[in-house]
Amino acid sequence: MGKLSFLNPEFFWLFLLIPMAVAWIYWKQNEQSATLKMSSIQGFKGSNSLAARLKPVLNVLRLLALSSLIIAMARPRTVDISNQTKTTRGVDIVMAMDVSGSMLAKDLRPNRMEALKDVAADFVEERPNDRIGLVVYASEAYTKTPVTSDKAVILEAIKGIKYDNVLQDGTGIGMGLATAVNRLKDSKAKSKVIILLTDGVNNAGFIEPETAADIAKQYGIKVYTIGIGTNGMAESPYALSPGGQILFQMMKVEIDEQLLRNIARKTDGKYFRATSNSKLAEIYASINKLETTEIEELKFYDYDEKYRTFVWIAGFLLLLEVGLRNTVYRSFI
Numbered sequence: 001m002g003k004l005s006f007l008n009p010e011f012f013w014l015f016l017l018i019p020m021a022v023a024w025i026y027w028k029q030n031e032q033s034a035t036l037k038m039s040s041i042q043g044f045k046g047s048n049s050l051a052a053r054l055k056p057v058l059n060v061l062r063l064l065a066l067s068s069l070i071i072a073m074a075r076p077r078t079v080d081i082s083n084q085t086k087t088t089r090g091v092d093i094v095m096a097m098d099v100s101g102s103m104l105a106k107d108l109r110p111n112r113m114e115a116l117k118d119v120a121a122d123f124v125e126e127r128p129n130d131r132i133g134l135v136v137y138a139s140e141a142y143t144k145t146p147v148t149s150d151k152a153v154i155l156e157a158i159k160g161i162k163y164d165n166v167l168q169d170g171t172g173i174g175m176g177l178a179t180a181v182n183r184l185k186d187s188k189a190k191s192k193v194i195i196l197l198t199d200g201v202n203n204a205g206f207i208e209p210e211t212a213a214d215i216a217k218q219y220g221i222k223v224y225t226i227g228i229g230t231n232g233m234a235e236s237p238y239a240l241s242p243g244g245q246i247l248f249q250m251m252k253v254e255i256d257e258q259l260l261r262n263i264a265r266k267t268d269g270k271y272f273r274a275t276s277n278s279k280l281a282e283i284y285a286s287i288n289k290l291e292t293t294e295i296e297e298l299k300f301y302d303y304d305e306k307y308r309t310f311v312w313i314a315g316f317l318l319l320l321e322v323g324l325r326n327t328v329y330r331s332f333i
Helices: 009-032 050-054 057-073 112-125 151-159 173-184 209-218 257-266 277-290 307-325
Strands: 003-006 076-089 091-098 131-137 141-148 191-198 221-228 233-240 246-252 271-274 294-305
Touching: 009 057, 057 307, 076 307, 091 112, 091 141, 091 173, 112 151, 112 277, 131 151, 131 173, 141 151, 141 173, 173 191, 173 209, 173 221, 191 257, 191 277, 209 221, 209 257, 221 257, 221 277, 257 271, 271 277
Parallel strands: 091 131, 091 191, 191 221, 221 271
Antiparallel strands: 003 076, 076 294, 131 141, 233 246
């Protein structure tokens, strides 16, 4: 059921007439009945019939009818509101994520990869009206999820990201960027964006990052680059134990920031450096604000008028009062 509202609530001021009507009825009640003056009524047997006791109900019926008419004039109605949103100028976004072994470094908690997954999932949930895709890369790259508006698919894909040696270890920034460009080159969206994240230097792949950036610029794709990793040393993986466990040691963090700046500048994007979990979250929040989507919201109102019920009630009460006054109480003394 929709919410009850009143189109003309100012008519409720008429309820101030009710106390005045009650006072008027009380004042005039002696003039509405015949009177007989006698010196004494001791010789008369007392009689208080049911009809006599119920006669004040006539005035109650009239007051209730007046109240119903006031409510009817206030136009009570229920309204059901339905919203329909339409994305008029959307954004297509591809997140290109580095999944090389160095993403297991523990300078972010619990490690870079898990911190990135949490922040990326939050970013997706805050872009309900845009299409998003996911590319992962190490020395090679592949599309984990094409550009889609199905956020559940994207969130599940992000959740499933892990280091599993499916891709040969290494950091092919150019490969990741080129694969992301390929997913967006035919997009008709008003804005096409790549969020490229890495924690290292380009040391693999057969496509140079500068070449991939040139292709992105040709297709009007903006690239936001993020270098993830603390300044200085970080506990990073360096080998596997005989039992297959990853071994860690303190190693220097190396990120080719100049390359990432050049890619961002060439494509009219922006470069960010994430040195902590909170900084990474701030970066994605900043990108979320930079890339806005124009949304048209339509509201549909369905009104159900309720005043007719009160008109019928008032009419019934008035007819009942008039009928009783002209039948049962017609010659009542």
